[in-house]
Every structure is written in structure tokens, then in C-alpha cells.
Amino acid sequence: MSEFSRLRKQAGLSKAEAALILQQSERQIYRWENGECFPKAPVLEMLRQLRKNRASPDNENHDFTFIDLFAGIGGLRKGFEAINGKCIFTCEWDRFARETYRANNPLDDHEIAGDIREVAMKDIPAHDVLLAGFPCQPFSIAGVSKKNALNRPHGFACDAQGTLFYNVAEVIKHHRPKAFLLENVKNLVNHDKGHTFRVIRDVLEKELGYHIDWKVINGKSWVPQNRERIFIAGFRDDTDFSFDGIEIPDLLDGPKLSTILHPEDGNEAVERRYTGGNIAHVLEKYTLSEKLWTYLQGYAAKHREKGNGFGFGLFGPDDVARTLSARYYKDGSEILIQQEGKRPRRLTPRECARLMGFDEPGKSDFSIPVSDTQAYKQFGNSVVVPAVKAVAKHMETHIKGTAKAGKKAVA
Numbered sequence: 541m542s543e544f545s546r547l548r549k550q551a552g553l554s555k556a557e558a559a560l561i562l563q564q565s566e567r568q569i570y571r572w573e574n575g576e577c578f579p580k581a582p583v584l585e586m587l588r589q590l591r592k593n594r595a596s597p598d599n600e601n602h603d604f605t606f607i608d609l610f611a612g613i614g615g616l617r618k619g620f621e622a623i624n625g626k627c628i629f630t631c632e633w634d635r636f637a638r639e640t641y642r643a644n645n646p647l648d649d650h651e652i653a654g655d656i657r658e659v660a661m662k663d664i665p666a667h668d669v670l671l672a673g674f675p676c677q678p679f680s681i682a683g684v685s686k687k688n689a690l691n692r693p694h695g696f697a698c699d700a701q702g703t704l705f706y707n708v709a710e711v712i713k714h715h716r717p718k719a720f721l722l723e724n725v726k727n728l729v730n731h732d733k734g735h736t737f738r739v740i741r742d743v744l745e746k747e748l749g750y751h752i753d754w755k756v757i758n759g760k761s762w763v764p765q766n767r768e769r770i771f772i773a774g775f776r777d778d779t780d781f782s783f784d785g786i787e788i789p790d791l792l793d794g795p796k797l798s799t800i801l802h803p804e805d806g807n808e809a810v811e812r813r814y815t816g817g818n819i820a821h822v823l824e825k826y827t828l829s830e831k832l833w834t835y836l837q838g839y840a841a842k843h844r845e846k847g848n849g850f851g852f853g854l855f856g857p858d859d860v861a862r863t864l865s866a867r868y869y870k871d872g873s874e875i876l877i878q879q880e881g882k883r884p885r886r887l888t889p890r891e892c893a894r895l896m897g898f899d900e901p902g903k904s905d906f907s908i909p910v911s912d913t914q915a916y917k918q919f920g921n922s923v924v925v926p927a928v929k930a931v932a933k934h935m936e937t938h939i940k941g942t943a944k945a946g947k948k949a950v951a
Contacts, residue, residue: 619928759924798857897925
């Protein structure tokens with residue numbers, strides 16, 4: 541990331557706002573942003589002053605604090621910042637995810653902790669809300685199938701990841717936050733014939749004494765992707781919270797892939813350099829090689845003969861994609877984009893950012909400082925940001941104490 545880009549983000553300016561304030565063209569801003577050339581010292585000094593003003597105590601207005609566990613690249617965080625919460629602690633073990641998280645949250649006044657199992661309770665500050673997208677591999681259909689094939693334990697029997705839920709429970713038990721939101725794969729409800737979810741409920745309700753409700757939500761309402769995830773909301777006090785009535789757009793009216801794909805120039809997709817910048821053709825590296833495309837077609841044909849549903853997913857601009865997975869970097873087979881007169885291509889990392897709602901359609905504000913491989917893993921492991929915003933909005937009055945519990949307002 542260029543020095544200009546870092547200071548611009550710390551000052552809280554969009555590229556358009558920076559152009560206006562610095563009296564420069566947006567093209568010049570993009571050149572500074574991408575390190576193609578460098579601004580003079582007075583420009584950087586002005587950004588430093590704007591950053592200082594933004595960070596002043598007078599601007600530290602927030603309604604509640606929250607911590608971000610198993611933070612990934614900050615998808616859950618975005619939802620709760622949207623209702624004026626402040627993140628005061630972050631924990632994420634993957635160093636590449638931490639790099640992306642830092643790049644997009646440059647004003648944080650706290651370091652990002654690593655492995656939650658090595659974090660002492662005294663190092664986690666008191667907070668109002670706990671957020672945790674705890675690892676889902678032990679509970680996902682794909683994860684369970686793989687572990688069964690290898691004769692390895694999964695769920696709460698998996699020492700590597702299954703017990704990480706209990707680390708979350710320890711934090712809740714120690715700090716007793718007003719509320720929490722946990723996120724996981726849809727299959728969590730049915731894993732081990734429902735036993736896993738029963739254990740989670742018993743811990744949260746009976747052992748910790750929280751009032752919880754949960755809902756499986758499909759991100760397809762907001763982005764052109766079928767992505768079902770379970771959200772578990774809990775409150776220390778009985779606020780009568782329920783997911784009933786949450787505002788979710790009609791699934792049938794959801795957007796299509798055309799809203800996240802790079803704009804068309806004739807029959808050829810084009811993009812700004814996917815970090816944001818001047819327009820250039822989508823790089824040829826995203827088009828499948830002849831060898832890989834032949835392999836994927838043969839693999840799909842073999843499984844069709846056996847009556848299986850395995851195979852690649854080929855989509856056009858009017859379609860809705862399958863679920864983006866963390867393995868997308870391997871061959872992109874679950875979401876391939878049709879190209880007229882040539883082999884299909886993968887999504888670019890920028891398109892993945894839009895597919896997950898980190899960027900709005902046509903925008904490229906979310907910083908992607910890592911390699912394509914790491915970016916695909918990060919977006920595939922993340923959450924649909926607009927879905928989290930809807931959940932946070934639904935929880936807002938209960939978090940802020942303006943919801944009614946019976947006849948009495950929650951303190």
C-alpha cells in the first residue's frame with residue numbers, strides 16, 4: 541500500500557473526496573494511490589493533519605463497543621460499525637487476513653491478537669458486544685465429508701478447531717457482554733444429528749444464562765450468490781429479541797452477476813486495476829488454461845455418468861452464482877464466468893469483494909493488499925456484509941437499550 545493510500549484511509553477520505561479536498565483530478569489520485577507516482581510533501585502533510593483531526597477525542601462518538609474474534613478480514617465488524625459501534629479488540633490467527641484487516645482499518649488503536657487460545661482474559665478489554673465467526677470447517681458439509689473420508693474426528697471431537705467455540709464461551713463467561721453475535725455455516729444446525737447445536741445451545745443458555753435466537757439467512761437477497769449462514773444472537777438480559785421481522789429483501793428480487801462483474805467493453809470484460817485505478821482489460825491469467833478447462837469438463841462428464849452432481853458452475857451476467865468457497869484459488873470451478881468466443885474465466889479478487897458485499901457494485905474501495913490466492917481464501921471464508929448489516933440493524937435497539945423487555949426498558 542502506498543503512503544498516500546495509507547494516509548488517505550486514515551483520514552477517512554474516499555478517493556473522490558481526496559480529489560476534491562486536495563484539488564486534484566481523480567486520475568491523479570488513482571496514480572498516487574497505486575504508487576505510479578508520488579505526491580509532493582505538502583499533500584502528504586495535509587493528509588496527516590486531516591488524519592490527526594479525525595483521530596481527535598472530539599470525534600470519538602460511538603454508542604457501544606465490540607470485540608471481533610476470528611475476525612477474518614472484518615466482515616462482521618462492518619455490520620456493527622454501521623450502527624455506530626466501535627471495535628476495541630481484534631483476534632485473527634491468519635497473518636494474511638491480518639494484513640487485509642489492517643489495510644482496511646488503519647485508524648485502529650489496538651493491535652490484532654493472534655491465536656485466541658494464547659490470549660489471556662486480562663488482555664481482552666471489557667466490551668458491550670462480542671462478535672465471532674468461529675471456524676466452520678468442523679461443522680460444514682464439505683469439512684465433515686473430508687474428515688470422515690480421512691477417518692478423522694470433527695465437530696466438538698476435533699481438537700484442532702471444534703473446541704474453539706469453548707474459547708468464545710470463556711470470553712463471554714468472563715466479560716458478560718450485553719450481547720453477542722455468532723456466525724457459522726448452515727450445517728451447524730444438523731451436524732452430528734443435531735448434537736453439536738444442542739451442545740452450543742446448552743452452553744449459551746444453561747451454562748452462561750443468555751437469551752438466544754438464531755436464523756439461517758441466505759446472502760442471495762443482497763448479492764448474486766447462494767450463501768446460507770446461521771446467525772446466533774444472544775443477550776444477557778431478556779429483551780424479547782427475536783429474528784422475527786428482520787428486514788430481508790425478497791430472494792426472487794436479488795441482484796444478478798451483472799452487478800458485480802467488471803463492465804463490458806463490446807464483448808470483452810474490462811476493469812480498473814483491481815486495486816482501483818485506470819481501466820484495463822481483465823488480465824488473461826483469469827481465463828482458464830486449455831489444460832484445466834479440458835480437465836474440468838472431463839471431471840464433470842465422469843460424475844454425470846455416475847449420477848452425481850459434481851462439476852463446475854458456468855455462469856453468465858443474468859445468473860446467480862454458487863457459494864464462493866475458500867478453495868476458489870485452486871481452479872475456480874464453482875463459479876466460472878462465460879466469455880464469448882473463448883474459455884471461461886475465474887472471478888477477479890475485486891469481483892469477489894463485490895460478490896461478498898465488501899464493495900458496492902462498480903466500486904473498488906476495499907483494499908486488497910495480498911496475493912490473488914490469499915484474497916480468494918479470505919473472501920471465501922468471509923460473510924456477506926449486507927446480510928450482517930441487516931442483522932446488526934435488527935439487533936440495534938436491543939444493544940443500545942432502547943428496546944422494551946415487557947414493560948421495562950433494558951438498561
